[in-house]
Amino acid sequence: MLQSKKQDRARVLISCADQPGIVSAVSNFLYNYNANIVQSDQYSTDPEGGMFFMRIEFDLEDFDHNFPLIQERFSEVGDRFDMSWRIESERKIKRMAIFVSKEDHCLLELLWKWRSGELQVDIPAIISNHPDLQATVESYGVPFYHIPVNKGNKHDAEEDAIELLKNLDIDFIVLARYMQILSPQFVSHFTHKIINIHHSFLPAFIGANPYKKAFNRGVKLIGATAHYVTDDLDEGPIIEQEVLRVNHRYSIADLKIGGRNVEKIALARAVEWHNDDKVLVHGNKTIVFS
Incomplete structure (x- = not known):
């Protein structure tokens, strides 16, 4: 509501x-x-x-x-x-930046909730290491920034992003399937202010091709985990998890489709709870007054 x-x-x-x-x-x-x-x-x-x-x-x-x-x-x-x-x-409207690569399902869920008024934030910037989603983002009237990342320029790219985020007075960051690992130096600027979505139940199926790994294991549940980013890859405090029951009839493609749905649901909830100051971090756990 x-x-x-x-x-x-x-x-x-x-x-x-x-x-x-x-x-x-x-x-x-x-x-x-x-x-x-x-x-x-x-x-x-x-x-x-x-x-x-x-x-x-x-x-x-x-x-x-x-x-x-x-x-x-x-x-x-x-x-x-x-x-x-x-x-x-509650008068303060938080300023949220979104990082994204090429997949748009989590991004579009957040933009839809923002435009409908369900997610009451300002979005001064969407940053991507690829130009693919520029037209989509700008159709919502949101500024799009393309900051390419490769092995040779990663440090400089992060410095450019940090400067942009600080100039825009960003309150928190959402990684909406941003397929880059942030350095400890970047994370240190935004402690417990970066929310990531991981396409599986952590710590299961960490790394690439999680749905193929899940398919080969014959899982009956797939899930997604939204968590704060720390220096330990995909091991930060968990904010929310969502689950979907599957069976032997699901192909890898079916698992990916179902997985995208649970990813966007889990991430949107985590963002809403963070935005509403409902999350307290204690060690590597969270207390969520949802």
């Missing part, structure tokens, strides 16, 4: 060691600024010695005056409990 942005709504996301008094302290802090909590989600890995995660949505009176104060003064609570925290305004 399409939901419009609420101009007086904000979110606070918290992670810290589990300890008594956290919920009370956060609630009382918000109450002191006349904030009305409209949704609260929390999770504890272990009440004794574990980690605590929390996401609160709240409406705020006199937003323009009170929101900056809350952002500035929440550190009083954060420091007391040694929290990692951030506060986001």
Whole structure:
């Protein structure tokens, strides 16, 4: 269901060691600024010695005056409990860049959701190492940037992309079947801000030709995994996975068609959840308040 942005709504996301008094302290802090909590989600890995995660949505009176104060003064609570925290305004429209190569199914799913208003982001750039999808992208009114990549220019190509992304003030990046491995130097600029889709259930069938490998193994389920990119190839924190039941009648071509469908579904969900600040990263796992 399409939901419009609420101009007086904000979110606070918290992670810290589990300890008594956290919920009370956060609630009382918000109450002191006349904030009305409209949704609260929390999770504890272990009440004794574990980690605590929390996401609160709240409406705020006199937003323009009170929101900056809350952002500035929440550190009083954060420091007391040694929290990692951030506060986001729902007024902020995040700026998303998409990287793509030649396959368009994940890209088109995101563009359709964006144009229909289901995915409320700005898309200042779609970047590709091939020119094939330029006309498709520009038909949506989105700027297309062709940055070729080969063995000899990979470093320079990444530097060009980083400069472009920083100039465009990009908040996060989506790899919509971008068939290049990003260097650790690139990833370090956008920690937990790059979302990738992998065409199988990780860690199964890593590498090239996953559907051929799945076919040869005689699998009964195929899937797709959306995850944050880290220096470890295809091993970053998993945000979402989608599955399709198959049987012996499926050919490799059938598996690829089904696989493309689960890929675009899993990626779109992960992007929506990240955009709505519903994902907290802890080590190599995620807590998703979906």
